[in-house]
Amino acid sequence: xxxxxxxxxxxxxxxxxxxxxxxxxxxxxxxxxxxxxxxxxxxxxxxxxxxxxxxxxxxxxxxxxxxxxxxxxxxxxxxxxxxxxxxxxxxxxxxxxxxxxxxxxxxxxxxxxxxxxxxxxxxxxxxxxxxxxxxxxxxxxxxxxxxxxxxxxxxxxxxxxxxxxxxxxxxxxxxxxxxxxxxxxxxxxxxxxxxxxxxxxxxxxxxxxxxxxxxxxxxxxxxxxxxxxxxxxxxxxxxxxxxxxxxxxxxxxxxxxxxxxxxxxxxxxxxxxxxxxxxxxxxxxxxxxxxxxxxxxxxxxxxxxxxxxxxxxxxxxxxxxxxxxxxxxxxxxxxxxxxxxxxxxxxxxxxxxxxxxxxxxxxxxxxxxxxxxxxxxxxxxxxxxxxxxxxxxxxxxxxxxxxxxxxxxxxxxxxxxxxxxxxxxxx
Numbered sequence: 508x509x510x511x512x513x514x515x516x517x518x519x520x521x522x523x524x525x526x527x528x529x530x531x532x533x534x535x536x537x538x539x540x541x542x543x544x545x546x547x548x549x550x551x552x553x554x555x556x557x558x559x560x561x562x563x564x565x566x567x568x569x570x571x572x573x574x575x576x577x578x579x580x581x582x583x584x585x586x587x588x589x590x591x592x593x594x595x596x597x598x599x600x601x602x603x604x605x606x607x608x609x610x611x612x613x614x615x616x617x618x619x620x621x622x623x624x625x626x627x628x629x630x631x632x633x634x635x636x637x638x639x640x641x642x643x644x645x646x647x648x649x650x651x652x653x654x655x656x657x658x659x660x661x662x663x664x665x666x667x668x669x670x671x672x673x674x675x676x677x678x679x680x681x682x683x684x685x686x687x688x689x690x691x692x693x694x695x696x697x698x699x700x701x702x703x704x705x706x707x708x709x710x711x712x713x714x715x716x717x718x719x720x721x722x723x724x725x726x727x728x729x730x731x732x733x734x735x736x737x738x739x740x741x742x743x744x745x746x747x748x749x750x751x752x753x754x755x756x757x758x759x760x761x762x763x764x765x766x767x768x769x770x771x772x773x774x775x776x777x778x779x780x781x782x783x784x785x786x787x788x789x790x791x792x793x794x795x796x797x798x799x800x801x802x803x804x805x806x807x808x809x810x811x812x813x814x815x816x817x818x819x820x821x822x823x824x825x826x827x828x829x830x831x832x833x834x835x836x837x838x839x840x841x842x843x844x845x846x847x848x849x850x851x852x853x854x855x856x857x858x859x860x861x862x863x864x865x866x867x868x869x870x871x872x873x874x875x876x877x878x879x880x881x882x883x884x885x886x887x888x889x890x891x892x893x894x895x896x897x898x899x900x901x902x903x904x905x906x907x908x909x910x911x912x913x914x915x916x917x918x919x920x921x922x923x924x925x926x927x928x929x930x931x932x933x934x
Contacts, residue, residue: 531568535561539569551582562593567600574605578612587618598629606633607641614644627654634665639672646680650690659690670701675712678705679723682733702733713744718751725756729763729770738770749781757785758793765796775806786817794821795829802832802841811842822856830857831864838868838877847878858889859931863896870904883908887920892927 531539542557555576561569574593577586591612597605610629613622627648633641646665649658663684669677682701685694706727712720721744727733728741742763748756761782767773779800785793798817801810815833822829834853837846851872857865870889873882887908894901909917927933 531566535566535568542572551576553582555582562596565596565600567597567602567605570594570597570600571602571605574608578608587612589618591618598632603633603636603638606630606636607638607644610641610644623648623654625654634668637668639669639674639677642666642672643669643674643677643680646677650680650684659684661690663690670704673708675705675708675720675723678702678708699733702727704733706734713747716751718748718753718756721745721751722748722753722756722759726759736770742771749784752788754785754788754790754793757781757788758790758796761785761793761796765800775800777806779806786820789820789824791821791824791826794818794824795826795832798829798832802836804842809842811836811840814841815843827857827860827862828864830854830860831862831868834865834868847872849878851878858892861896861933863893863898863901866890866893866896867898867901867904870901874904874908883912884916884920885923887912887917888923888927891920891924 538561539557542554545551545553545557555573558569558572558576562573570593574590574597576582577593578590579585591609594605594609594612598609606629610626610633612618613626613629615621619625627645630641630644630648634645642665646662646669648654648662649665650662651657663681666677666681666684670681678701682698682705684691685698685701687693691697706724709720709724709727713724725741725744725746725748728737728744730736730741742760745756745760745763749760758781761778763771763778764774764781765778779797782793782797782800786797794817798814798821800806801808801814801817803809815836818826818829818833818836822833830853834850834857835841836843837850837853839845851869854865854868854872858869859865866889870886870893871877872879872886873889874886875881887905890901890904890908894905912920
């Protein structure tokens with residue numbers, strides 16, 4: 508342990524206020540006693556003033572306390588930049604409890620520029636001190652390649668440390684690695700063992716109203732992973748999580764009721780209700796799926812305008828399939844005024860985003876003269892691009908069109924396609 512670290516002890520403060528995690532020296536205790544008493548009576552501003560004075564003198568314990576108060580807005584307005592400043596001072600002095608909250612600020616870009624590499628380095632520091640949550644976070648970063656190259660094998664080892672400490676999130680993550688064979692040898696039995704290990708802590712946390720635990724436990728129950736399948740109880744858990752604001756549970760329920768299964772009969776109206784909950788939180792997938800329901804009039808009244816609005820919101824968040832969906836609304840006049848030119852504008856957006864359907868739809872527009880002058884050469888160009896992007900129906904259209912064109916026209920179509928690839932950075 509670094510010499511600069513204070514000795515970790517549990518200190519009981521007068522009047523029952525929360526003890527500091529590291530015992531200050533006897534002289535420092537005299538200095539901090541008024542701050543602890545101020546916190547006990549709820550005068551956080553007075554406590555902050557005392558801590559800030561000591562923090563300025565380089566006392567790591569005080570720097571950590573000041574950082575926490577700025578982060579939580581105790582005794583002052585919340586100020587993430589000040590929190591980051593003081594966490595950095597405490598972390599630099601070796602205060603182990605400062606590493607993880609500073610890492611979180613770097614991860615989320617609060618008070619500092621978002622920086623995955625800096626976050627990972629700090630989570631590693633905390634993990635070295637045996638912090639289970641930090642080990643889980645290091646595992647997440649390594650599995651996803653955040654702040655470093657992906658390393659699922661190293662991620663598994665960090666998950667294992669956190670899982671052994673009883674963290675259900677790490678147990679679930681480790682189970683999924685054994686299920687997929689990423690970083691570890693595929694082992695369904697070992698995956699099931701870790702799913703089962705997570706059930707007890709999930710049940711406890713879910714019973715205490717933890718919405719995340721309710722969501723995870725609900726998924727295990729619905730799928731019978733690590734626990735006997737109990738769809739009714741699983742749906743109830745997912746519903747509780749959804750009502751608690753968990754977008755993942757809302758989307759999961761939307762999918763279950765939208766598609767139906769052997770255990771859950773389809774109910775588009777119920778699916779729409781859950782998707783709407785997640786859409787209100789800006790969830791990209793929910794916006795897209797709810798848009799599809801409004802476009803089709805499934806579970807909700809058909810409303811092309813509302814569908815287009817939802818698709819636009821989803822597209823703005825990176826849902827590239829939404830562009831062509833908007834195009835289809837305008838092309839078909841489904842609950843919205845038919846407008847082929849507007850449809851083609853959205854198909855072009857889809858094409859630029861790499862969506863094969865948008866490329867194919869532009870081919871159809873030029874072949875049929877929908878919103879543009881009919882042009883079989885340009886139609887062939889778009890169909891070739893759609894085929895290169897894996898659109899299954901494009902090959903037949905290429906064959907049909909190419910038979911009616913001469914060699915020069917076919918070469919022109921290929922030259923146009925090459926121009927488009929260069930302009931859009933497609934190799």
